[in-house]
Amino acid sequence: MATAAVVVDAQPIAPEQVSLWSDxxxxxxxxxxxxxxTIFLTFLVVVALVSLVWTPYRMSxxxxxxxxAPPSSAHLLGADxxxxxxxxxxxxxxxxxxxxxxxxxxLVLAVGVPIGLLAGYYRGWLDxxxxxxxxxxxxxxxxxxxxxxxxxxGPSLRNIIIAIVVTRxxxxxxxxxxxxxxxxxxxxxxxxxxxxxxPLKMLFGHLFPxxxxxxxxxxxxxIPAAILFEAFLSFLGVGVQPPTPSWGSMANEGVxxxxxxPHMVIAPSIALSLTLMAFNFLGDGLRDALDPRSRR
Amino acid sequence: xxxxxxSTRARDARKELANAILSVRNLRTQFKTDAGPVKAVDGVSFxxxxxxxxxxxGESGSGKSVTALSILxxxxxxxxxxxxxxxxxxxxxxxxxxxxxxxxxxxxxxxxFQDPQSxxxxxxxxxxxxxxxxxxxxxxxxxxxxERTVSLLKKVRIPAAESRAKDYPHQLSGGMRQRAMIAxxxxxxxxxxxxDEPTTALDVTVQAQILELLADLNRExxxxxxxxxxxxxxxxxxxxxxxxxxxxxxxxQGPVDQIFESPQHPYTWSLLRSIPRVDALRHERLRSIEGMxxxxxxxxxxxxxxPRCPFRIEKCLVDEPxxxxxxxxxxxxxxxxxxxxxxxxxxxxxxxxxxxxxxxxRPGEIIP
Numbered sequence: 001m002a003t004a005a006v007v008v009d010a011q012p013i014a015p016e017q018v019s020l021w022s023d024x025x026x027x028x029x030x031x032x033x034x035x036x037x038t039i040f041l042t043f044l045v046v047v048a049l050v051s052l053v054w055t056p057y058r059m060s061x062x063x064x065x066x067x068x069a070p071p072s073s074a075h076l077l078g079a080d081x082x083x084x085x086x087x088x089x090x091x092x093x094x095x096x097x098x099x100x101x102x103x104x105x106x107l108v109l110a111v112g113v114p115i116g117l118l119a120g121y122y123r124g125w126l127d128x129x130x131x132x133x134x135x136x137x138x139x140x141x142x143x144x145x146x147x148x149x150x151x152x153x154g155p156s157l158r159n160i161i162i163a164i165v166v167t168r169x170x171x172x173x174x175x176x177x178x179x180x181x182x183x184x185x186x187x188x189x190x191x192x193x194x195x196x197x198x199p200l201k202m203l204f205g206h207l208f209p210x211x212x213x214x215x216x217x218x219x220x221x222x223i224p225a226a227i228l229f230e231a232f233l234s235f236l237g238v239g240v241q242p243p244t245p246s247w248g249s250m251a252n253e254g255v256x257x258x259x260x261x262p263h264m265v266i267a268p269s270i271a272l273s274l275t276l277m278a279f280n281f282l283g284d285g286l287r288d289a290l291d292p293r294s295r296r
Numbered sequence: 297x298x299x300x301x302x303s304t305r306a307r308d309a310r311k312e313l314a315n316a317i318l319s320v321r322n323l324r325t326q327f328k329t330d331a332g333p334v335k336a337v338d339g340v341s342f343x344x345x346x347x348x349x350x351x352x353x354g355e356s357g358s359g360k361s362v363t364a365l366s367i368l369x370x371x372x373x374x375x376x377x378x379x380x381x382x383x384x385x386x387x388x389x390x391x392x393x394x395x396x397x398x399x400x401x402x403x404x405x406x407x408x409f410q411d412p413q414s415x416x417x418x419x420x421x422x423x424x425x426x427x428x429x430x431x432x433x434x435x436x437x438x439x440x441x442x443e444r445t446v447s448l449l450k451k452v453r454i455p456a457a458e459s460r461a462k463d464y465p466h467q468l469s470g471g472m473r474q475r476a477m478i479a480x481x482x483x484x485x486x487x488x489x490x491x492d493e494p495t496t497a498l499d500v501t502v503q504a505q506i507l508e509l510l511a512d513l514n515r516e517x518x519x520x521x522x523x524x525x526x527x528x529x530x531x532x533x534x535x536x537x538x539x540x541x542x543x544x545x546x547x548x549q550g551p552v553d554q555i556f557e558s559p560q561h562p563y564t565w566s567l568l569r570s571i572p573r574v575d576a577l578r579h580e581r582l583r584s585i586e587g588m589x590x591x592x593x594x595x596x597x598x599x600x601x602x603p604r605c606p607f608r609i610e611k612c613l614v615d616e617p618x619x620x621x622x623x624x625x626x627x628x629x630x631x632x633x634x635x636x637x638x639x640x641x642x643x644x645x646x647x648x649x650x651x652x653x654x655x656x657x658r659p660g661e662i663i664p
Contacts, residue, residue, distance in 0.1 A: 191415035194370055195429050195480065196402035205428070209419045 024213070027289040034285025037278040044275060048098050051091035059088040060243040068261040078263045080253060086267055089245040093268065096246045097227045097275060100161055104226035105219045107165040112172025113215065117203045119173070120180025130177065134170045142167035146229070150238045157240055160233060164226050175218050179211035186210075213290030221283035224276040231272055247272045316343035317487055317520060318367070318405075323380035325359075325366045334592045336362040336375070338544040344488065349514050349521040351535035351552070353528060353567065357589045359544040360524045364490050368405060369397050403433040406481035410493040412473035416465035422476050423449070423461025429483040448479040452509060471502035475509065482513065489513075490522045495530060507533050528571050532556060540564045543590050543600040546619065550626030560628035560635065562605045566649065586650050599631065606646065606654040607637040 028034055056075075057064045062082045065072075069079040077086035119130035146163040153159040183189060184207070192206050208215075231248030233239035240246040247268040254264030325337040337359040344350055352360045365371050367382050367389065382389040384404070389397060401407075409415040417425060426448060427441040436444055442461075449457035452475040465473055474494060481489050491510065495503040511534050514521050523534055531538050531552060538555055540548040540563065548561040559565040566585040587604035590596050596603050602612040609632060617629040632655075637643040641654040652658045 187409055187411060187414040188417045190370065190372075191407075191409055191477075192417065194368060194401055194407040194409075196398050196400070196432050197428075198398065198432065201428075201432065206417055206420075210417070212419070 024286075024289040028285050031285040031288060033281045034289075037281035037285070040274065040278045041282065044094055044278075045098065047091055048094040051088075051095060055085075055088035055091050057085035057088045059092045059245060060084065068257060068264075070261070071263055077267045078261070080250075080264055081257060081261075086250075086264065089250060090247070090267055090271055093245045093247045093250060093271070094275075096157065096240055096244065097230065097272070099157065100164070100230040101223035101227040101279070103161045104164045104168065105222045107161065108169050108172050108222060109215070109219055111165065111169045113176050113208065114203075115169075116173040116176025116178075117180050117207055120177040121184050121203060121207060123181075127177070130173065134174055137167070137170045140167075142229075143232070146233060147236070147238050150233065155238055155241050157244075160230055160239060163233075164229050168222065168226065168229075171222065172215070172218055175214055176211060179214055180207050183207050183210050213286075217283055217287040217290060220279060220286055224279035224283075227272070227279070228276060315346070317346050317384065318344040319381070319383040320363070320367065321381040321383065323363065323366055323377070323382065325362050325371060325375060325377045328374040328376065329593070331593055333378075335544050335595065336592060337366060338592075338595075340380075340541070340544075340546055342539055342546065342549065344520055344522060346487070347514070347518040347520055348537060349511070349523060349535045351523045351525060351531035351538040352541060353525055353531055353538060354541035355526055355589055357592070358541040359592075360526075360541050361492055363541070364407070364492055364522065364524050367490065368401050368407060370401075370407075399433065402429055402481075402486070403435070403484045404486055405488045405490065406484070406486040407490040407492065408474075408477045408481045408494050411497045412470060412477050412494075413465075413497065415477060416473060418465055420464075421461070422463055422465055422468065422473075426461070426476070426480045426483055429480045433484050435484045444483070445479070448482060449476065451482070451513075452476070452479045453505075454479070470498050471505060474498060474502075474506055478506070478509065478513070482517070482519070485517065486519060488520045488522060490524070492524045493526070494523075495525075495527075503530075504533075510534060528556075528567060540567070543595055544592055545600065545629070547601065547630070548626070548628040549619070550623070550628075554623060554626050558623070558634065560622045560626060560633045561601075561630045562607050562632070562634065562637065563601050564628070565634050565637075565643070566604075569649075583649070599629070602651075604651055606649045606652060607632045607634075607641055607643065608652055608657050609655050610657065 051059075062084060064085050065075055065079045065083055067079065067081055067083045069075060069083070071078040075085050075087065077090060080086055080089070115130055119127040145167050146160075149163040149166060150159055153162065180203075189202070189206060192202060197206065230239055230246065231251070234246040234248030235252045237249075237252065239248055242249070250268040251265055251272070254261070254266075254268065258265050320343075321341050323337055323340045324335070326333040326335050340359070340363055342350075352363065354360045362371065362375070366377050369377065369389065371377060377390055380390065384400070387396075389400065392400075416422065420428075423442065423445045426445040427436075427438065430436040430441045430444065431438065445461055446457050449461060454460050454472055454475050460468065460472070460476075465476075468476060478494070489510075494510070495506050498506060507530060510521060510523075513519060514534075521534070523530065525531060535552050537550065538552050539546055540555075540561065542563050548555065548559065548564045555564060556568065559568055563585075570583050570585060585604060590600055590603065597616075598614045599605070599608070599612040599617050602608045605612065611631045615631070617631050619627045619629045621627050622633055622635070634643060637654065643654060646654055
């Protein structure tokens with residue numbers, strides 16, 4: 001994979017490059033896996049959107065066919081233990097996964113980026129405090145914290161997202177802190193200060209745009225981690241509550257029937273795996289595309 | 297840049313001597329280290345007059361950049377301004393609030409840096425960054441800012457200014473980037489433009505263009521320029537007055553013509569002597585100043601230049617000289633002064649310029 005990229009890169013194309021971003025986009029498109037992943041994820045988003053208004057059968061309707069019905073032309077993925085259409089449930093499950101994945105990372109961005117920027121730019125006691133808190137959070141077992149939080153707050157989609165953010169914001173904060181740390185020594189930051197830029201402007205107008213590449217990569221790679229975490233919680237029964245289907249809870253239900261209805265485990269597991277892989281490939285592709293060291 | 301214009305400007309500057317726009321008084325800036333404070337700027341005082349262009353020269357580590365950064369309170373950690381005053385418009389810039397100094401930065405006193413490559417934000421469009429300079433001080437709204445940006449880029453002679461404004465910094469050449477930096481510096485029509493070695497990172501032809509541009513802007517807009525450089529040629533081409541710094545202190549100050557014609561401090565004299573000459577004999581050695589800049593953690597006793605000075609006398613080793621007026625408008629801190637060195641030590645015929653060579657006070661013979 002890496003060698004393929006090098007071969008394509010052999011031709012000089014430097015003069016036409018327009019901007020950092022169009023440059024990155026060009027390199028991302030050249031990465032086949034990332035491109036396939038992007039297409040798959042676009043498809044997944046479309047499926048999730050379609051499932052908002054249409055599914056082959058009502059996802060919670062019981063007994064649309066036999067219980068444990070194997071895949072057939074009427075029910076492409078078969079049915080579950082209550083005779084509900086699995087494809088319909090899988091489509092709605094995509095909503096849950098995407099909302100959890102993207103929602104979590106948006107919140108992680110909202111929490112981690114400002115904290116990281118502040119700590120990295122101002123250093124001193126503020127940085128010591130933030131670093132200490134980050135290390136404390138790293139020390140706490142995340143599944144335990146998430147489960148306790150869901151027990152306390154009640155198992156809803158919103159609370160699951162909050163629980164995941166609480167256990168996952170540190171990676172982003174630490175990354176952004178490191179970026180701000182090195183960026184603040186650059187001369188253009190000094191120049192901006194000499195031009196009288198305000199602190200907020202310094203943080204979000206100068207530091208943030210320069211750290212955007214690594215931040216995007218981190219967020220993209222954080223999405224599958226969050227999706228997996230939600231699936232795991234749902235599998236353990238503390239996740240999204242029935243009748244809302246989540247790929248994790250669907251797999252949990254399927255495990256009980258794995259002897260005679262393996263499709264109930266296989267379908268959500270494959271959907272989950274493909275989605276996780278797609279996000280990871282996209283994240284990797286973005287990393288290569290946005291990394292200045294891999295430029296040219 | 298003819299000599300005539302320079303001397304008229306020098307006269308004008310002297311006329312306005314009473315009302316400096318910027319007065320630095322006994323400025324002292326130190327950097328804390330484990331070994332003790334490094335006195336990067338140690339008691340510097342000078343004035344900047346409206347519309348003049350003042351050169352500050354000295355070798356690396358002489359404190360010229362730190363002086364400039366101290367004026368705008370931009371000293372990075374672990375640096376501290378430990379004393380002195382910077383008077384601007386009846387205010388001491390070292391005393392005003394953070395908010396006030398931020399307003400002054402870029403609006404009243406702008407600064408341009410050595411390396412235009414790294415002083416523009418790489419991910420923002422050049423024009424946008426100039427817009428921002430105005431918006432930060434509410435000198436324009438977003439529509440008028442863009443128009444002014446384009447006219448500024450035209451003023452600093454960037455061709456196709458309209459489309460260049462949309463370019464990212466890496467798409468511009470080094471010279472163009474420095475022009476864009478100057479445009480940004482001028483965005484709010486500041487009274488003072490501090491240029492910290494603005495031509496060092498550029499090649500010679502571009503250097504000349506940038507200097508010419510600065511000279512024109514100085515003339516047309518009346519912006520006072522404080523030019524920090526280690527290049528005597530730059531000073532000769534642009535400035536009316538010059539300050540020579542050594543080891544964190546001012547050693548000589550005066551009108552450029554006068555200082556070039558008859559420098560009074562041996563350091564200034566050595567600096568001028570060390571400019572490579574095109575008409576020098578082919579195999580003649582380049583003349584440099586022997587020795588190294590002193591350690592500012594433990595500056596030498598007496599005159600700080602004495603360990604490298606060919607004209608040093610016993611007094612130089614123990615007593616610190618003060619700045620004294622030697623000729624009209626020209627001050628220097630030296631016990632000997634070049635007038636005397638020329639008369640008594642045949643300074644002009646000197647070939648050997650090792651420490652103490654002219655006065656006979658050789659290193660081995662010093663018993664402190």
